[in-house]
Amino acid sequence: MDRTKHLLDTCVAGLHRHPAVREAIGTTHSDGEPIVYVVVEDGHAFDEAELRRHLEEEARPVPDGTALVPVPELPRAGDGSVDRAELPAFGILGGLLPLWREAFEDDGIGPDDDFFSLGGYSMLAMRLVGRIADRYHVDLPLADFFDLPTVLDVAHRLTELGARPSTPEVSPHPADELSLEDLLADIDLLSDEETLRLLGSDGPAADDAAHG
16 A cells, blocks of 8 residues: 555544544645545534544554645535545635635634625635735636636635645735735636626616626
């Protein structure tokens, strides 16, 4: 058996002995980096330091260079098995959901919730795009954001853009300090209707403007 796979399997077995862990699965990123995806039980927070301490005590230490990544759930194929091809997007989803929940002050937001159906508005959209860039170091165009209705859709798009399925440290620079020039450049690419939607305009005046 491959040594990395054996170590990951041992690590996963140890995690399943922790009361806060519902499920865990080990795999490798496309660049070969080992990753363990963790689903915590309801009522528990993901505490990486605690989980690593637990594994040390169990004599099942995390292999060197391994990322522990929280996910809200494991993606499933039609036969009920874990869909490993979907794991990267679900790893990113685990980092996106806290941003949405914080933005809307709603801990019940899930992967399939729609930003605009939740009551999202112009400045909040800009702020989230900034937070995403800050956390994942990829630029998600505003126009793309409009075409990605759910949190999971955004996660898939970020995967395509090269975001890593992890929860990196957030930059100390506030997301609201994202370059205004970059935001304006994105807005220039939007249609009149999309721009009005971004700005939160509605009603007859907005309709008249959108149709010239």
